[in-house]
Amino acid sequence: FPVAPETEDEDKNIQLVKTYLQNFYKLETDKQSRFKSKNIKPLTEKLKEMQVFFGLKVTGKPDVDTLEVMKKPRCGVPDIGQ
């Protein structure tokens, strides 16, 4: 079946969120997390870190305001750690 647009959007958003958090909040990529220590902060925790940083409502979910910030052009230097 053709992917329903909202599901397609959802997949795109999830990918956007993961890439953003990997780039700017040190979310481990799937490859990395397989080998790294146990203290992997799941995506939700990293998402909350980003929401705190930008003064957004801390939901741990990719809500509209959070996605809007993630789509804004920005500096490539990470927000947490270097």
Added chain:
Amino acid sequence: YVLTDGNPKWERKNLTYRIVNYTPDMNSADVDKAIQKAFKVWSDVSPLIFKIIYDGNADIMISFETGDHRDNSPFDGPDGFLVHAFQPRNGIGGDVHFDEAEYWTKGSNGYNLFLVVAHELGHSLGLSHSTDPGALMYPTYSYTEPNEFRLPQDDINGIQTVYGHSGNPIQPTGPTTPVTCDHKLTFDAVATMRGELLFFKDRYFWRKHPQMTEVQLNFISLFWPNLPSGIQAAYENTERDQIFLFKENKYWVLSGYDLVYNHPKSIYDLGFPKNVKRINAAFNDENSGKTYFFVGGKYWRYDENRQSMDQGYPKKIIDEFRGISKNIDAAFQYGRYIYFFIGTRQFQFDPNVKRVVSVMKSNSWFNC
């Protein structure tokens, strides 16, 4: 502000920089100027001195790169992330790489090179991203007219924590970001816009929908890059779906997010005498189609239908709006009331009984 993990800093105060290559988007003299102006932003508030060199290795190498440029941080094409810089250290430390896939300019279109360089140099000097939305070191890009740019106080505090003050006998200060629920908050201008309320202050405005709890703080330039900061008066003509914004003896007309005219108009076209240099506040009375302009202790009344000032004005504010003294900051009409803002207080005036019926905090609309 946030200092970079490990507090890296340059041990020398004299640093060199080199522009390794140029973007074809701008002429090279404008690139030189933008970068020089960006270094001055930081040298004005710190003991650092920057000198350009034209070959060999400089402390801060500035270049335009595309995609994967062998520093383990490939660029991502247009938009997304625009640029990155490395913290103070030898070798690649301090260097700034711009994504050539972006469109670099000296104006408000594309990405303004001066603003982005100034931000990146903060990283080159040891600053990380700030959580203050008004700070230069905030991660997301926002346009400010370069000639109006002043380094925010948050960034000054950051760089002076790392390197100390400049030798300047007068310590430069910078703008601070207004806090939505600051009980001392005052406004420059307030207007309705298509059912929402716009509260203007410095280079910001809050956007509030009366039925919603959230209030959004934005840069004016985010919506209207060609508007100045420091708007002094504003009102909406709902019939014409236009907002009029005033600063000094000029005004701009908005229709939604668009500027109706590319250039500001003169308030004297509305019929003000030449001795009026600025307007303190304005509101439009939807019922009568009259717009009230407040200047000092007086007010004028303008007929939007005839597009001219009514005769017999100015009159004293106190004569028509009992309880409202002079030097009003802002005013707007909402429902049957007129709201006047004077400093941290807001006066709800009922024109039917011609008196103030309630006094509130200026930011009472923000549900603090």
